[in-house]
Amino acid sequence: MRGALWDWAYAWSVMPDLMRGFALTVQLTLISAALALSLGFVWSVVRLAGVPLLSPLAWFAAEFFRGTPFLIQLYVVFYVLPNYGIAFSPDATGVLVLGVYGAARSVELYRAGLESLPQGQWEACLALNLPLSYVWRRAVIPQVAPVVLPMLGNLVIVMFKDSAVLSTITVLELVSRARDAGLASFRFLEPLTLAGLLYWAVSYAAARGVRRLEARGGHR
Amino acid sequence: MGIVDRSEPMKATASQGRPIVRMRGVRKAFGPRVILEGLDLDVGAGEKVALIGPSGSGKTTILRLLIGLTEPDAGTIEIDGQYLWHSSRGGTLERADEAHARQVRRCVGMVFQQFNLFPHMTALQNVHEPMEQVLRLKRPEAKERARALLARVGLGEHVDKRPSQLSGGQQQRVAIARSLGLQPKLMLFDEVTSALDPELVGEVLGVLRELAHETDMTMLIVTHEIRFAADIADRVLVFDAGRVVEDGSPEIVLKDPSHPRTRQFLRAILER
Ligand SMILES: Nc1ncnc2c1ncn2[C@@H]1O[C@H](COP(=O)(O)OP(=O)(O)O)[C@@H](O)[C@H]1O
Ligand SMILES: [Mg+2]
Numbered sequence: 001m002r003g004a005l006w007d008w009a010y011a012w013s014v015m016p017d018l019m020r021g022f023a024l025t026v027q028l029t030l031i032s033a034a035l036a037l038s039l040g041f042v043w044s045v046v047r048l049a050g051v052p053l054l055s056p057l058a059w060f061a062a063e064f065f066r067g068t069p070f071l072i073q074l075y076v077v078f079y080v081l082p083n084y085g086i087a088f089s090p091d092a093t094g095v096l097v098l099g100v101y102g103a104a105r106s107v108e109l110y111r112a113g114l115e116s117l118p119q120g121q122w123e124a125c126l127a128l129n130l131p132l133s134y135v136w137r138r139a140v141i142p143q144v145a146p147v148v149l150p151m152l153g154n155l156v157i158v159m160f161k162d163s164a165v166l167s168t169i170t171v172l173e174l175v176s177r178a179r180d181a182g183l184a185s186f187r188f189l190e191p192l193t194l195a196g197l198l199y200w201a202v203s204y205a206a207a208r209g210v211r212r213l214e215a216r217g218g219h220r
Numbered sequence: 221m222g223i224v225d226r227s228e229p230m231k232a233t234a235s236q237g238r239p240i241v242r243m244r245g246v247r248k249a250f251g252p253r254v255i256l257e258g259l260d261l262d263v264g265a266g267e268k269v270a271l272i273g274p275s276g277s278g279k280t281t282i283l284r285l286l287i288g289l290t291e292p293d294a295g296t297i298e299i300d301g302q303y304l305w306h307s308s309r310g311g312t313l314e315r316a317d318e319a320h321a322r323q324v325r326r327c328v329g330m331v332f333q334q335f336n337l338f339p340h341m342t343a344l345q346n347v348h349e350p351m352e353q354v355l356r357l358k359r360p361e362a363k364e365r366a367r368a369l370l371a372r373v374g375l376g377e378h379v380d381k382r383p384s385q386l387s388g389g390q391q392q393r394v395a396i397a398r399s400l401g402l403q404p405k406l407m408l409f410d411e412v413t414s415a416l417d418p419e420l421v422g423e424v425l426g427v428l429r430e431l432a433h434e435t436d437m438t439m440l441i442v443t444h445e446i447r448f449a450a451d452i453a454d455r456v457l458v459f460d461a462g463r464v465v466e467d468g469s470p471e472i473v474l475k476d477p478s479h480p481r482t483r484q485f486l487r488a489i490l491e492r
Contacts, residue, residue, distance in 0.1 A: 124336035127287050128350045128402065129326055138349065142340050 011190040014181040018191060021177030022198050024091075028173060029160045032095050036102025036159065037152055043103055044110035058107075065104030071165055073097050078169045094166035094173075102159045106152060113148035114140070146217025153210035157203050164199075174198060239298075240265045240406050240438045241286060246295035248281055255281050256462040259295070263440060265405070268432045270449035270470070271442045273459030274485055279442045282459075283408040286440070288325045299324050300405060326354070329404030333411045335395045337383045343370060343394045344379040351401045362401075369397040373427050389420030393427055400431075407431075409441045421445070428452065446489055450474050458482045 047058040065073065074097045081087065088096060117140060125135045167175040178195035182188035241263035248256040255278045263269055271279050284290040285297060288304055296313065297304040302324045307316040337346050348366035351357050357365070370379050373393040375386075383391050392412055399407060409428065413421040425448050432439060432452040443449055449456055450470040458466035458473060465479040477483045 118334075118336075120332060120334050120336040121338070123289055124332065124338075126289060127325075127328075127330040127332075128398070129322060129354050130350060131353055134349075134353050138341075139338055143338075 007187070007190060010185070010187060011194060014178075014191045014194070017177045017181055018174065018194055018198070021172060021174035021195075024171070025160070025163055025173040026202070028091065028094055028098070028166065028171070029156070029163050032098035032102055032163070033156045033159055035095065035099030036106055036155070039099065040103035040106030041110060044107045044114070047107060048111070048114065062104045062107040065101055066108070070097070070101050070162060071168070073101060074165060074169060090166075090169050090171045093169060094163070094171045098159060098163060098166070101162075102155060105155055105158075109148060109151040109155060112151070113144040116147045117143055146213075150210050150214040150217065153206065153213060157206050157210070160202065160206070161199060238265050238301075239263060240267075240300050241440070242296075242298040243282075243285075244296045244298075246285065246297060247293045248278075248285065248290065249293055254462070256285075256292075259462065259464075261457075261464070263406075263438060265300075266436045266438055268439045268452055268454050269441065270453035270456045271440060271459060272444065272446065272449060272456065272485075272489075277459045278462040279459055280410055283330060283410050283440065283442060286406070286408060287328045287330045288321045289330075300327055326402075327405040328408065329399035329402055329406070330408040331392070331395050331399055331410065331412050333414050335383070335388075335391045335415075337391055337395055337398070339383050342380050342382055343375060343386065343397075346383075346394055347398045347401050350398060354402050366397070366401060369400055370394070373397050374423065387420055388416045389423045392416065392424045396424075396427055396431075404437065406438045406440065409439065409443070411442050411444065413443070413445065444489055446474060446486060458485070460485070 043058055043062060047055055047062065049055055074093070077088070077097050078090070078093050121139060121143070122135075125139055130139070163173060164175040166173055167179065170176070174195050178191035179188075181191040239262045241261065243259055243261040246256055246259040246261075247254070259282075261282070271282070273279055281290060285292055286299065286304075291305060296306060303313065303316065304321055304324050305316060306313040307320060308314075341349070344363065344366055347369060348359070348362040351362040351366060352359060355362070367376070367379060370376060373396055375390060375393055375397070378386060378390060383394070386394065392415075396412075412428070413424050416424065425445065428439075428441065429448075429452050431437065441449070441453070453470050456466065456468065456470045456473040457464055458477070458479070460479075460481050466473045466477055466482050473482075474486065477486060
């Protein structure tokens with residue numbers, strides 16, 4: 001009987017599978033993050049633009065996605081929508097739901113960033129009659145980015161860890177691979193520990209990067 | 221001299237020359253608080269007008285109305301012969317759009333109490349980039365003109381510094397140069413020295429004085445610096461509770477104010 005002690009040979013043997021899962025986790029996170037940050041930006045602009053009907057709707061949708069569990073959103077898209085003829089592959093479902101959930105959360109961050117810009121900056125732009133494209137490109141974004149980018153970075157780190165939930169809809173990401181390896185040999189300690197370490201290593205490195213970004217923003 | 225007809229309510233509509241500002245029946249309220257009501261105000265082209273009055277009397281609101289940062293609830297505002305928020309069609313006034321207001325306020329500039337410079341740009345960029353955007357100048361020409369303007373306000377050596385590297389007085393002079401760069405016919409100055417340490421006030425007032433004496437630009441200056449107002453203004457308007465209570469040459473208004481509150485207010489300021 002194999003004991004509870006760490007088995008190096010076994011740990012080594014599950015690494016290739018784990019690395020495949022890890023690669024997919026990173027890939028899905030990056031695609032979802034790109035979707036989240038770009039969709040979130042458009043979403044924020046619509047929310048703040050004061051368009052009748054559309055802006056309140058954008059506000060409500062953001063609140064809704066932020067206020068319901070990610071897991072439920074995932075299950076609805078994966079198990080319910082196919083009954084109405086809307087079906088995606090597990091990976092696509094994962095990217096879509098994680099991306100929209102991240103976008104809804106990023107709306108708050110973009111809003112906080114824009115609100116950090118003093119009202120006087122907008123007023124100066126208007127008093128100078130500057131064209132709107134210039135106002136955003138040269139006045140707003142360069143001042144808001146140092147505030148918003150670290151917050152977005154932290155959001156991507158959270159999304160990276162949240163992507164573990166995609167294991168529940170048969171996406172073969174890191175947690176799925178670790179679980180499957182454990183089930184195959186009835187030994188979970190090594191694969192789960194290694195998976196945890198991989199998440200931690202990436203999160204830690206990314207968090208350090210974010211902190212450096214924050215420090216640079218603060219220096220301006 | 222010194223005989224002012226006090227039976228008539230003061231109306232700030234007397235001015236020589238073609239009016240560059242004409243406000244008629246302007247009303248502005250914030251919620252239930254009425255700030256301005258039935259305000260008529262004319263400013264002639266080239267006039268240097270000082271606007272004084274207690275804090276909260278609506279001076280800033282008037283400047284913001286004139287540059288379109290605030291929209292009036294009622295009444296009309298004409299800038300250089302054009303309605304700011306209306307267009308006249310067959311004799312009747314219609315509400316015009318933002319694009320119209322944009323085009324009308326092109327000849328108006330404003331300098332704020334808090335400077336509102338772009339903190340991530342150098343002094344030179346703060347001045348030349350708006351010139352490129354609004355006057356459609358090529359970059360080298362805009363830069364050259366911006367350098368000349370910064371030199372004129374005494375900042376020739378600081379063109380490559382960011383606002384955070386400049387004193388408040390220097391920042392405010394950059395802000396003045398930035399507005400001047402767009403060649404406004406009407407410049408609005410809103411307590412431009414109020415946020416400055418006392419020792420930096422003089423350098424900014426010096427720039428205003430020079431502008432007042434050497435340009436034919438119309439200047440509307442909100443200030444608490446009474447002596448300065450008396451020195452450079454052709455005309456002093458005293459506001460109280462959203463109404464013009466005094467209007468006349470500095471000699472008459474400041475030496476012989478007709479309104480008891482004006483006297484009280486001036487005394488309070490002069491004793492500071
Ligand atoms: N955006 C606003 N919302 C509500 N009240 C305002 C706003 N702007 C100005 N006020 C009020 O209007 C009054 C006049 O303000 P203001 O024009 O700034 O006076 P002044 O410049 O003469 O001190 C003040 O009581 C001020 O509190
Ligand atoms: Mg004011």
